Amino acid sequence: MKLSFKDTKLLLICSVVLLLLTAGMFLIEFETDRPWKGIQRDFVELDKELTRKALADSQSLADGAKKDEKIAILEKRAATLDAAYPTIRQTWLTHFDTADRCMTCHLGIELPRFADAKQPFTSHPGEHINPDRHTVDNFGCVICHEGQPVGLTVEEGHGHNHHNWMTPLLAGKRTESSCEACHHMRSQVAKNAVMEDAPSFSKGRTLYLQNNCLGCHVANGYKRDAGIGPILTKLATKSDAAWARAWIKNPKAHLAKTAMPDFELEDKKIEAISAYLFSLAKPESANRTARAGLADSAAVSRGEKNLTDLGCLGCHSVDGKDEGFGPDLSRVAEKASPEWLYAWITDPKKYWPETNMPNLRIPENDIQDLVAHLSTLKKGEAIIAPQLEADPALVAKGLTLARDTGCTGCHNIDTFPLGYNAPPHDGIGQKRVDELVFGNTKINKTLADWLQLKVKNPRAFNTEAIPTLMPNFGLSEEESEDLLTLLLSIRNRHNIPAGFVYPLADTDSVKVRGELLIEKNNCLGCHKIGEQGGTIGPDLSFQGERINPEWMTDFLMNPTKIRPVGIEPTRMPTFGFSEEQAQQLTAYFADASKASYPYYQPEKQKLSSEDMDKAWKIYFTTFSCQSCHAWNTKGGIVGPDQSDLAKRLRGEWVKKYLTNPQKFIADVRMPNFEMYPDELEVLSKLIMTFNEIPEAVWDAIKKRWDDELLAKQAASMGDE
Numbered sequence: 001m002k003l004s005f006k007d008t009k010l011l012l013i014c015s016v017v018l019l020l021l022t023a024g025m026f027l028i029e030f031e032t033d034r035p036w037k038g039i040q041r042d043f044v045e046l047d048k049e050l051t052r053k054a055l056a057d058s059q060s061l062a063d064g065a066k067k068d069e070k071i072a073i074l075e076k077r078a079a080t081l082d083a084a085y086p087t088i089r090q091t092w093l094t095h096f097d098t099a100d101r102c103m104t105c106h107l108g109i110e111l112p113r114f115a116d117a118k119q120p121f122t123s124h125p126g127e128h129i130n131p132d133r134h135t136v137d138n139f140g141c142v143i144c145h146e147g148q149p150v151g152l153t154v155e156e157g158h159g160h161n162h163h164n165w166m167t168p169l170l171a172g173k174r175t176e177s178s179c180e181a182c183h184h185m186r187s188q189v190a191k192n193a194v195m196e197d198a199p200s201f202s203k204g205r206t207l208y209l210q211n212n213c214l215g216c217h218v219a220n221g222y223k224r225d226a227g228i229g230p231i232l233t234k235l236a237t238k239s240d241a242a243w244a245r246a247w248i249k250n251p252k253a254h255l256a257k258t259a260m261p262d263f264e265l266e267d268k269k270i271e272a273i274s275a276y277l278f279s280l281a282k283p284e285s286a287n288r289t290a291r292a293g294l295a296d297s298a299a300v301s302r303g304e305k306n307l308t309d310l311g312c313l314g315c316h317s318v319d320g321k322d323e324g325f326g327p328d329l330s331r332v333a334e335k336a337s338p339e340w341l342y343a344w345i346t347d348p349k350k351y352w353p354e355t356n357m358p359n360l361r362i363p364e365n366d367i368q369d370l371v372a373h374l375s376t377l378k379k380g381e382a383i384i385a386p387q388l389e390a391d392p393a394l395v396a397k398g399l400t401l402a403r404d405t406g407c408t409g410c411h412n413i414d415t416f417p418l419g420y421n422a423p424p425h426d427g428i429g430q431k432r433v434d435e436l437v438f439g440n441t442k443i444n445k446t447l448a449d450w451l452q453l454k455v456k457n458p459r460a461f462n463t464e465a466i467p468t469l470m471p472n473f474g475l476s477e478e479e480s481e482d483l484l485t486l487l488l489s490i491r492n493r494h495n496i497p498a499g500f501v502y503p504l505a506d507t508d509s510v511k512v513r514g515e516l517l518i519e520k521n522n523c524l525g526c527h528k529i530g531e532q533g534g535t536i537g538p539d540l541s542f543q544g545e546r547i548n549p550e551w552m553t554d555f556l557m558n559p560t561k562i563r564p565v566g567i568e569p570t571r572m573p574t575f576g577f578s579e580e581q582a583q584q585l586t587a588y589f590a591d592a593s594k595a596s597y598p599y600y601q602p603e604k605q606k607l608s609s610e611d612m613d614k615a616w617k618i619y620f621t622t623f624s625c626q627s628c629h630a631w632n633t634k635g636g637i638v639g640p641d642q643s644d645l646a647k648r649l650r651g652e653w654v655k656k657y658l659t660n661p662q663k664f665i666a667d668v669r670m671p672n673f674e675m676y677p678d679e680l681e682v683l684s685k686l687i688m689t690f691n692e693i694p695e696a697v698w699d700a701i702k703k704r705w706d707d708e709l710l711a712k713q714a715a716s717m718g719d720e
Contacts, residue, residue, distance in 0.1 A: 036104050036152050037086035043107045043121055044084050050113055051078050088152065093140050095497045100140030100149045102157065110136055126197060144178040146170050167430075168446060170488070173200035173481060177429060177488035182500050186221035188507035190519040195504060203479075204486030211259055211473055215409030216422035219490055224419060226354040228259060229410035234351060236281040238340040244274045247335075252474055254335075255328050256320070260410075261471035264459060269401055275390035276398025280414055283337075289364070290342035293372030303373025306366055309569035311536045314525035315357075318377065325522040326357065333378035341371045349576065354412075356521060358573035406469060422470070429491040439463045451487050456480040514588020521575055529592075536570055538563075542664055544593030546653045549586045549600050551644075556582035564630070564637040595650070603651055605685040615686035618679050620705035628669075631698055638669055643698075646691040655684040 055074045061067040089103045108114030108121040115123045128134050134144075142149040147169040151157030159168035170177060176198040180186075185195055191209040194202040208214075212228040235244065246253075248270045251260035265273075293299030307313065307329075315326040336344070343350070345367050348357035362370070402413060409420040428451075436450050439461040443449040453460050456477070458470035475483065505512050518524065526537035533540075543552075557579060559572040577585070583598070590597035607615060619625045628638035645654070656663075658680055661670040675683065693701075 034086075034152065035154070036088070039105045039120060040084075040086040040107065044081050046114075046117060046121060048078065048081050051081065054113075090150075091137060091140050093138070093143065095138065095500065096140075096143060096495050098140075098142065098149055098495070100142050101152060102141035102145075102147070102149070103136065104152060105157070106141065109141070128197065144170070145175055146178070168448070173485050174448065174488055176201035177485050177491075180489040181491070181493045181496050182502055183504045184221065184501070185504065186219075187223035189505050189512055190515045192519065193505070193515070200482045200485045201489060204482035204484070204489075207475070207479055207483050208486050211261070212410050213425070215418075216406050216420040216470075217425045219425035219428075222425075226418070230355070231352045231412040232277050232280075232407070233412060233414050234281045236278045237284045237343075237351075238337065239335050240283070241274045241278050243335055244277060245270050248273065254331060258327070261473045263405060263471040265401075265405070269405075272394050272398035273401050273405070273407070274398065275394045276396075276402055277413070279390055279395045279398075284339035284343075287339040287342065289368070290338045290371055293368045294338060294375055296372060299369045299372040300376055301373075302366075303369035303371070306362075306370050307373060310360055310362065310366070310370075311526050311570040311573070312370075314534055314536045315522050325525050329374065330377055331379050333375045336374075338371050338375050341374055342367055345370060358521070358575040360573045361571065404469075406471070425487070425490050427490065427492045429488040437461060437463070437466055439466075448484060448488065452480055452484045455483045455487070510584065510587040510591045513584045514591075517581060517585055518588070526570070537572065539665055540589065542593060542653075544589035544591065544595040544597075546593075546649060546657075546664075547586075547589070548602065548648060548650055549590055549597050551648045552586045552589070553579070553582045556585055562640045564640075600650065602646060602688065605651070605688045607682065607685055607689075611682045612686070615682040616701055616705060618683050619686060620702065621709055622679070623673050623683075626702065631702075632695055642687070642690055643695075644691050646688045649688075651684065651688045654687055655680060658684055 051074055055071065055078070058067060058071050058074065061070070088101060089107075091100045091103060092098075093100055103109065105120045108117055109124050110129055111123050113123075114121050115125075117123075123129075128144075129136065140149070141147070146167045147159045148156055148167065151159075154160070157169075176195075179195060179198045179201055183195060185193065185205065187209070192206050209222075212225060214222050214224040215228065218224070245267075247260075248263070248265065249267070250262060251258050252262065293303070307318070312329075313324075315324055316329050317324040318329045320328060320330045332341075340351075344357075345360065345362060347359060348355050349359070402408070403416060406420040406422070407413060408416045408418055409422075412418055429447075431447055433445055433447055433450075436447070438445060438450065440463070441453060441460050443453055454470070455473070456475055458468050458472060462468040507513075518529070523529070523540070524533035526534050527540045528535060529540050555572075556575075556577050559574055561571045587597050589595075625642075626635050628636040629640065629642045630636055631641065632643045633641065658673075658675060660672055661668050662672060
């Protein structure tokens, strides 16, 4: 088709305009002083200064090949810098299918000599950027810090421009929220687990789980607890409505560190909720057994001693600081009646099946003494009073409030299912700003600012049209920032290749499963494991190499007292472990000690009659083991009963322990006898036969050596 003169003229004009526009774009790009160009020129000047200084320092080195080589490298760099010109620096992140131009300005990110330089030239802090972990070629900056990868100004690159607010820059602590994308760490590991180099994320995760955010919100990968607060269906058997109203109004005024948040409810709503809760059960009638020691000062004193002796302080405190695993007991008399305390201590799981409180298997008289002491722990007068019949309309209103306010997020109440239907947290770390309600707040319109205020002061967003139900957890500024870091980590990231996903903990490993059970049951409250834990019970750091796994599994399911009451009054309580849980704990300790599991076959110890006689002599006369240790409860009261040692202990450990007891337990009462090798050999073998010796045989052997010792002493006295 032949163009007309008019069409040809129009096409020519358009071509000239397009050519001029293209030329103008090139002119603007190469002649205009873009901000990143100035940054690069400043970097080159700083690099020249550092290079000159390095050259000057090199002159003081001893002459030789190394000096010459270093000077040559520095001179080559100086020449390169002289020829440098500004250019856009872009890395194509092949695995993530994205470009990254951050290095256009952040030129010193991989260069240690720029550690003291100011932004944007400073090198990356910490050990994150290294060949064994993260490299700029593989990860760039945007995979962890987000922002806009192709932006070339501070506003655009950092995502502060109103056109690209979807992914603003993550800086400082908030960068740690990206770690979870590759290093999954949700509900599968212990609540207090720490991710290396991500302390803020780790603290935020602990806060998120300990404050039971999952009671109301769901989040993929996180598992809701069976119940973080006690069952409320039977509250009337424990407390009275006056205490409940005071508690709901301000929980932290009663226990400073309680996990119970403040719902900031009006008095009328609190009264209705209380009326409903106390309509679900009848108060316990007076119990003479429970109240037997209340007026007895001696019983109160014995109860105070029992509180320590029975290991209660491994989980509870009584100083008002509420730092323990269980609630602080310093004001328990204001909350719980003697009848409830007696029933609770007798069998906690009968009242609350999901409780972590174990059964201490305490005799009735000791329980009475404990109740007598606990009933004195109050600030002012106890407020337990008779419960009056509530108005049915008030009860009905309370039922609605208890259901709709979120009480069931933490508590089992009547027939209500556990959990509350608050907005899910899936993807909350990438929520769009236009989805958020800022109400009357004056904060910056960003997701991070919204989340930080939301966790610090939820009611700041309250409006008549959209009331806020989220309670106030009383978080500090630091805690709010840590929890924000965790929330920002909950993002739906689909651009992480499978090869880059590297969990820091194997959630199916015996180590992780054991740590979950240890945390859930607060084993560290009484026992030391490694560098952590209490001293109420024995040190378990070497438990795996010490204990026969079969015996330990049975013991965990049905614990019995091993050590004499006079020396160690505490006893291992009954936690109600299933066989699977007991095996998981046993496997955990064996794995920590690199000991065999699950199969351990004790070696049959064979001693000649001569060695057997020698071993009994060492046991009864040389070291007098029976003076400290008992056999079937008869004998010494300092060390544990030895009648089942061969079933309980591993033979190889017995020998190690006898060699140097203090190596395992620094303050152990067992002395180091500094045995000769032959004594150590026959005595350790003898001990591993104990479970095969009938009691009658034991008594006969003991009598023989006692008679010989008496005869020897009599002969010695006769010689004098």
